[in-house]
Amino acid sequence: MKEKHKVNWEKAMPFLFILPCVGILLAISIFPLIYSLWLSFNSWELAMGFPPEFIGVGNYIRLFLEPRFWNAMLNTGRVLLFGVGSQFLIGLAIAILLDKLIRGRTLITTLFLLPMVIAPVVVGCTWRQIYHYEYGPLNYILRGVNLSAIPWLSNPNFSLSSVIIGDTWEWTPFMMVVILAGLQSIPEELREAAAIDGASNWKIFTHVLLPLLKPVIIVAILIRVMDAFKLFDLVVLLTQGGPGESSETITYYNYLVGFKHFSLGYAAALSYIQLVVIIVIANFFLRFLRERETR
């Protein structure tokens, strides 16, 4: 009798070990998301004190007809294209340089990583000072080389670019460190063999290193693409989405709708659209990881 009890206990162990993790994740992310799916089919204007009212796909229709939603999507697209794009190119360039270092590489890499270690809120404060039209150091430098000062944050033509520059400064180190790790996992012999065969440095890079780096680059870009949808802190600190709606990103717009206007049903629909996009990207990502694990 006692023996049987002990065996069961031992069999239950794996489940007991994983229970807290699965329990918390279900309770604090999955169930709330199921609730917000239901919410997205309701109209719930909390600010006016009405209870939720079922309206079917009304929120989604309203969303697709709303120019401000498309503007926010477009801005997020720009962040993806220009922000993640330049993070990749600059990160790649620095990684190639760091790969050539013989000593001091770890410390120098860590120093490059500092922008992404500090809080995005602090990054925002810092760049807000740097972008200051009258007293900021950036415009001081521009005036110094006889260019005109740029209204970085107050002109709708520049506001989103300013956010993107700050974001690029913060996240280029991530691209750099991932690509650097990829470069270092490539055996030195491969490069030497190519060099002995008479390949130029450029040929070695495009024909040997880049193909081997491809999986690393894909993973890094997918991670950053998912992050770009979450861009929020810098927008709050630098522009609050303005002037007008010129630098409003999708997360910031969602925040305004949900927590300034308190249109909870509409905000839930908006967050579900994002969720669908992220799930599609995440599926690519996970499938890719899986294939590499089984290889």
Place this chain on the structure above:
Amino acid sequence: MMRKWLSKKDDYWIILIFAVIGFLLLIFLSPMLWMFLTAFKDRGEIFTYPPVFIPRKPDFYTFVHGLELGGAKGILDTTIIAGSCTLISLAVGALAAYSLARFRIGGKNLAFWILSVRMLPPIAVVLPLFIFYQSLRWLDTYQALIITNSVMNIPFAVWILKGFFEELPSDLEDSALVDGCNRFQAFSRISLPLVAPGLVATALFCFIFSWNEFLFALILTRSHVRPLTVVITSLIGGHEILWGEISAVGTMASIPVIALAIFLQRYLVRGLTLGAVKG
């Protein structure tokens, strides 16, 4: 493995590369340096043209004033939240990672499902949680932020630690089990100390993430709990922006994470490249 410096020509290359890297590093660090210097400037030096780079009479007035304006409360609250969140994520994450690595529970699907929670957009998670916490009267409490941040950290902890447990041979535990230990003792006394580097890396990331977190903090707190990121943002909201104080609080908020990053650089790089680079 040391690459040799073959010729004079290579020497020049190395010097050139060092120079370029030094220049780039300067560009990358100068915004942080600007904030650090601004913290020591007085009002006249902040609002002037041409801008003052080096403060003439550096003192700690802005730091003291910044602490009074909510910085002290911010440091306390953020420490409580980030510390508790790190402990919870480590405990829950280590148990789950061990189960996934040793018993292959749920196969690959469960592990990937856990990872996918990490990718959820925070704004989508926080909206229903806001309503949920409101009904529990948990808004503006420590536990709301601790649990919400933990949910974002646990998947990451599971994935780092799973890798470490998988590398560990099971022989040691098996002999401990034969010697009369139960599974939990084998886990806590044998395996856990052996994955200490993994625990350090996990703790580092969970701490930095919850230390810097802003969106949840902004939405789930009001006046009772005031994390640093919220305090800094509210300082900017005033009609007269106190850049000196903001920079001082920003500097104080950055020192712990920068120190951790430098002391634990090896773990930082390993954690960041997790998933992207095999092994």
